[in-house]
Amino acid sequence: MEHDVTSGTPATRPALTRGRIVRAAIGLIEREGAGALSMRRVAAELGVAVMSLYNHVPNKAALLEGVAEHVVAGMELEDDPSRSFADRARVLVRAFRTVAHEYPRCMTIVLTHEIDSPAGLRPAERALALADAAGFDGETSVRIMRALLAYALGAQLRETGAVRMLDHLAAAPADSYGRLDPDEFPHVIALAPQLARHDPETDFEFGLDLLIRALDALPRAASRPLDEDPGTAQG
Amino acid sequence: MEHDVTSGTPATRPALTRGRIVRAAIGLIEREGAGALSMRRVAAELGVAVMSLYNHVPNKAALLEGVAEHVVAGMELEDDPSRSFADRARVLVRAFRTVAHEYPRCMTIVLTHEIDSPAGLRPAERALALADAAGFDGETSVRIMRALLAYALGAQLRETGAVRMLDHLAAAPADSYGRLDPDEFPHVIALAPQLARHDPETDFEFGLDLLIRALDALPRAASRPLDEDPGTAQG
DNA sequence: ACCTGAACACCGTTCAAGT
DNA sequence: ACCTGAACACCGTTCAAGT
Numbered sequence: 001m002e003h004d005v006t007s008g009t010p011a012t013r014p015a016l017t018r019g020r021i022v023r024a025a026i027g028l029i030e031r032e033g034a035g036a037l038s039m040r041r042v043a044a045e046l047g048v049a050v051m052s053l054y055n056h057v058p059n060k061a062a063l064l065e066g067v068a069e070h071v072v073a074g075m076e077l078e079d080d081p082s083r084s085f086a087d088r089a090r091v092l093v094r095a096f097r098t099v100a101h102e103y104p105r106c107m108t109i110v111l112t113h114e115i116d117s118p119a120g121l122r123p124a125e126r127a128l129a130l131a132d133a134a135g136f137d138g139e140t141s142v143r144i145m146r147a148l149l150a151y152a153l154g155a156q157l158r159e160t161g162a163v164r165m166l167d168h169l170a171a172a173p174a175d176s177y178g179r180l181d182p183d184e185f186p187h188v189i190a191l192a193p194q195l196a197r198h199d200p201e202t203d204f205e206f207g208l209d210l211l212i213r214a215l216d217a218l219p220r221a222a223s224r225p226l227d228e229d230p231g232t233a234q235g
Numbered sequence: 236m237e238h239d240v241t242s243g244t245p246a247t248r249p250a251l252t253r254g255r256i257v258r259a260a261i262g263l264i265e266r267e268g269a270g271a272l273s274m275r276r277v278a279a280e281l282g283v284a285v286m287s288l289y290n291h292v293p294n295k296a297a298l299l300e301g302v303a304e305h306v307v308a309g310m311e312l313e314d315d316p317s318r319s320f321a322d323r324a325r326v327l328v329r330a331f332r333t334v335a336h337e338y339p340r341c342m343t344i345v346l347t348h349e350i351d352s353p354a355g356l357r358p359a360e361r362a363l364a365l366a367d368a369a370g371f372d373g374e375t376s377v378r379i380m381r382a383l384l385a386y387a388l389g390a391q392l393r394e395t396g397a398v399r400m401l402d403h404l405a406a407a408p409a410d411s412y413g414r415l416d417p418d419e420f421p422h423v424i425a426l427a428p429q430l431a432r433h434d435p436e437t438d439f440e441f442g443l444d445l446l447i448r449a450l451d452a453l454p455r456a457a458s459r460p461l462d463e464d465p466g467t468a469q470g
Numbered sequence: 471a472c473c474t475g476a477a478c479a480c481c482g483t484t485c486a487a488g489t
Numbered sequence: 490a491c492c493t494g495a496a497c498a499c500c501g502t503t504c505a506a507g508t
Contacts, residue, residue, distance in 0.1 A: 016472085039501060049474050051502085056472095060501065111392060112343055118415065121423055128422035141422070142429040146393060147442030154389025157346060158381060180353065187363035187376075188356055194377040207382030213452070214445035251491085274482060284493050286483085291491095295482065474507075481500055488493075 016048060018056040022066040029067070030105050039063070061113075068110045073119035075099045077126055085134035086212050089148065092126055093208055096152045100160070107160045111153055124149075135220040144215060151211055159200045251283060253291040257301040264302070265340050274298070296348075303345045306338045308354035312361055320369035321447045324383065327361055328443055331387045335395070342395050346388055359384075370455040379450060386446055394435045 014020065024045045029037050039060055043050040057063045075095045079088060100107050114120075124145055131141035182189055249255065259280045264272050274295055278285040292298045310330045314323060335342050349355075359380055366376035417424055 038499085040499085051475080052473055054502080108347055112347070118419070121415070121420060125420045125423045128426055132422055138426045138429045142426055143438055143441045146438050147445055150389035150393050150442055151386055152389065153392050154385035154387065157388045157392065158385050180356070184353070185356060185360045187367055188360050191363055191373045191377055194373045203378055203381050206378040207385055207446075210382055210449035210453075211442075211445050214449040217448070217452075218445075273480085275480085286494080287492055289483080472508085474505105476504090476506100478503080479501095482498095484497080485495090486493105487495100489491085 013047065016046065016052055016056060018066065020046065021053055021056055021063065022070050025063055025067050026070060026103065026106055029109070030103060033105055034108055064109050065113050065116060067106055068113040069115045069117050069119055071099060071103045071106050071110050072115055072123070073117070074102065075123060077122060079126065079130075081133070085130060086216050088130050089127070089212055089215065090208060092123065092130065093148055093152050096123065097156065097204060100156050104160065107156055111157060136218070137221070140218070140220075147211060151207060155204050155207060159204070248282065251281065251287055251291060253301065255281065256288055256291055256298065257305050260298055260302050261305060261338065261341055264344070265338060268340055269343055299344050300348050300351060302341055303348040304350045304352050304354055306334060306341050306345050307350055307358070308352070309337065310334045310358060312357060314361065314365075316368070320365060321451050323365050324362070324447055324450065325443060327358065327365065328383055328387050331358065332391065332439060335391045339395065342391055346392055371453070372456070375453070375455075382446060386442060390439050390442060394439070 021042060024042050025037055028041055028045055039053055040050050042063070043053055053063075057066065076098065077092070077095055079091065081088075100110075103110070127145035127148060128141050131144045132138075136144060180189060188195065256277060259277050260272060263276055263280055274288055275285050277298070278288055288298075292301065311333065312327070312330055314326065316323075318326075335345075338345070362380035362383060363376050366379045367373075371379060415424055423430065
């Protein structure tokens with residue numbers, strides 16, 4: 001019901017918004033890489049002057065935090081309380097991995113920026129809830145959450161290619177290995193075929209299994225739900 | 236034995252060198268943070284024109300790789316073959332942690348750049364050697380190395396503060412928790428004291444112990460040294 | 471309240487010129 | 490072979506002006 005909408009041109013553009021800006025940034029990163037992200041490029045993407053962005057985002061750092069937050073908020077945190085602690089923990093850590101596959105080129109930003117919103121706390125809450133329900137005390141629950149988080153982050157860092165350090169030479173043909181001193185790198189050379197093989201899924205699950213099996217073997221009190229109040233109904 | 240050295244002034248400056256450039260960059264990063272690093276600042280640091288740097292380093296990305304390489308090359312890889320696999324693996328992973336403490340503000344760069352030199356392969360060689368000596372097959376040895384690497388990277392990422400995501404709100408005073416919905420974050424709120432406590436060393440060792448204990452429990456062939464040649468003397 | 475252009479103080483890097 | 494200044498095409502962000 002606005003005047004001047006009769007023409008076939010793009011017409012009234014949706015209002016500029018923090019959300020639109022963040023999504024434009026994410027799109028740009030996924031399309032052209034994190035290096036291509038600039039306030040000016042994002043503004044151009046939205047058909048708007050650079051300085052307009054600053055009405056919704058205080059600066060570039062905040063925009064990057066917005067990107068990280070949006071990606072993490074996209075984690076699908078389904079949970080089946082009837083399953084074992086090990087299974088539930090596995091599902092939780094895999095949720096991070098799934099979102100990482102969805103936004104591969106945003107991952108470096110996600111991994112290197114703090115997230116100041118409750119969205120970032122949701123996975124932590126879930127991990128703590130699992131550990132608590134499994135009978136671990138508070139201090140141990142926090143440590144379990146941090147260990148799982150560390151592995152999830154590190155595995156992603158290794159796979160993203162941002163860091164293929166220490167074993168990425170393996171991807172090169174045998175030629176490269178000819179340059180390596182066989183006295184210094186006998187195992188790297190001997191295991192070149194295995195190092196060259198890229199099966200990130202299996203690699204990821206191997207380490208996750210190690211962690212979770214060790215967690216399962218940890219001493220703990222009997223399983224119990226969070227202090228439940230019989231007088232309270234739950235949805 | 237050069238002329239013109241009689242004055243007290245700095246006299247003949249040491250030749251510009253890739254090594255000197257990299258070390259200047261590292262110093263700058265540790266002093267002022269990774270954000271302060273620029274080719275121009277590094278040049279100023281060395282009392283040299285910006286473009287002089289390009290005679291020794293092709294571009295900024297290469298300089299960052301040089302920084303990562305130099306830091307990782309600083310890992311002290313001592314090893315005692317008479318100790319158990321678990322002990323030796325622990326020592327190896329801790330070596331990365333030690334270097335991370337030495338160059339805290341360089342860590343984000345180390346974690347996000349590939350390392351193209353043999354220096355970056357040395358820790359991998361060591362890890363593979365340990366796993367091999369412990370009787371794991373080649374494929375498993377590679378996976379073990381990757382799992383340990385993922386944990387080392389991730390734990391560092393979590394601690395560096397580059398990513399305190401998911402639990403960093405805990406560091407804020409109780410005030411912040413007042414803002415959190417108690418229905419959505421019961422465990423985060425209940426465990427606020429434990430989350431606020433920062434004991435990175437214990438956190439790190441907790442997760443490392445989980446991994447290594449699980450590795451120790453893995454089935455493997457009997458321990459054996461790398462194909463040793465009785466005819467060869469060793470230093 | 472939101473948008474904008476011009477301007478400022480920076481970037482990395484190319485090029486042509488020097489020794 | 491190494492150094493250098495000037496210049497180019499970018500940055501993020503401040504400011505003052507518009508609506």
